[in-house]
Amino acid sequence: MGSLTVTHERADSFFDTFERKAELQHQTHYCPGCGHGIVHKLLAQAIDELGIQDRTILISPVGCSVFAYYYFDVGNVQSAHGRAPAVATAVKRSRPESIVVSYQGDGDLAAIGTAEIVHAANRGEPITVIFVNNGIYGMTGGQMAPTTPLGRKSTTSPFGRNQWTEGFPVHVCELLNSLEAPVFIERVGLGNNKQIMNAAKVIKRAMENQVKGLGFSFVEVLSPCPTIWKFNPVEAQRFVREEMAKVFAIGNLRDRTKEAVQRPAATPPPAVEDIPRILGLVNGEAEAPPTGRPDRALNLHIKVAGFGGQGVLLLGEVLAEAGLESGYEVSWLPSYGPEMRSGTSNCHVRLSSDPIDSPLVSRPNVLLALNEPSLRKFLPALEPGGIVLYNGEAFPEDCARRDVRAMALPFSHLADEMGESKAGNIIMLGALLEATGLLEEEQVIGALRRLVKSQRWFELDLKALECGREEVRKQPFPLAEDYLWGV
């Protein structure tokens, strides 16, 4: 007769102590009889047996299992609600040699995360997804889940789930089984010993598939929630066996592991220092970053407004970019409808020598109005003493203010005369710069060079800038002796 040897004990893939709280560091936070504890154990066991602890990365969800990272001694990423498959995709692609497991509950995966799981499966991401389905929202206190069986009461279906108002339980395995890409889909249960032992095998296979590089593997685990279902743990197990398994048939839905083709190896990610070049953010010689604080104190609240297609947003962007170049704090906030042309369009630009509190400009001190409706809309909000440039021969009689610095010039006509009607925005910019000395020419041209990709347009814009300046010089009215007309 031999001596006793240990055959089953705590998996190495668990931490020795769970340091979530000062107390109870050897227990999970799960309720007595919770299925998560069992699934954790089966998963940890599989990780141990496959010898992949050092390269496993677990993506924890939101829900009861949100703290999985306190338990599994593997790489861990905790993701936003429902986004675990998207996060898993990123992790797997950037670390193809790792074994990535997305561990999710039914509220996480089948409600808020429906899009992520469907598309990760459809792309056949070579990850393993463990979907723990207990048919209810546990952590939040028993709301109806997409997987709650018909007739079951929950706090949000107090008369029982009704197909006419709440719809039918969502069968995620069947849903994913309609897609081409997944390699392995199986539903298991935790309803009795046999089901649990089978679940252990299936979870291990789903992990093994990934080790072999086969493709998307999905395991749904019907799991008990004694607390919310208001059963004792043994009754809850019976409920899984007798009710949940009736609604969600246990079994393998797809096993294409034999015919699965090896995915082509992912191209290794580029080096971080290479990214600016790939994105085209480097143009030859290195640009010196803006240094220090600008000499002049400035606090501009600029509103640029017009109709879509007039270059409203670009004008704002050039101002912000040139401000940035000059060392100011800047923000640029576009506001426009879905129309690419016509429709109204405006942007909020802040340039300040101090940190910017809000990018919103509700009381501008500079208003650049590219059409009449914009002038009428925003002129009343202009700060007294502010600047308004208007794209027109003259201000409409019923729309003028005596307490602001105003200039009307037909910028669009000037642009037409230049031969490029769309350059009106930059002519206006030239006029603004000439009248106010707001920003240095050099910074504005630098901003244009970065923002205007086409060489032809860049040259046109330089002409337009000069044209705007020229027009202002011709004006009879005296120009700013005082910097910025006093703004």
Added chain:
Amino acid sequence: MTTNTKPDRGSVEMNSEECKGCGLCVEACPPKVLRLADRLNRYGYHPAVYAGHGCTGCGICFFVCPEPGGIKVLRRAMEPAAELAAACA
């Protein structure tokens, strides 16, 4: 009638301070040698305990237990012949 002189094929070590008293192991144990104790553990649960004999070392209780280190299962290494005899017994 069998005389119970042969040692058990297995044994379990129950970590009663990790146990939450859910009772799943008691329900799952094929030879029914686990039960919930009358006493309470440090957290106020009736922990599962081993009767002390009769364990076959099957390991079922380990898998149904939701706590990572709640149960440790041990098994007696047997000679192949003895194993066969035990299986037929």
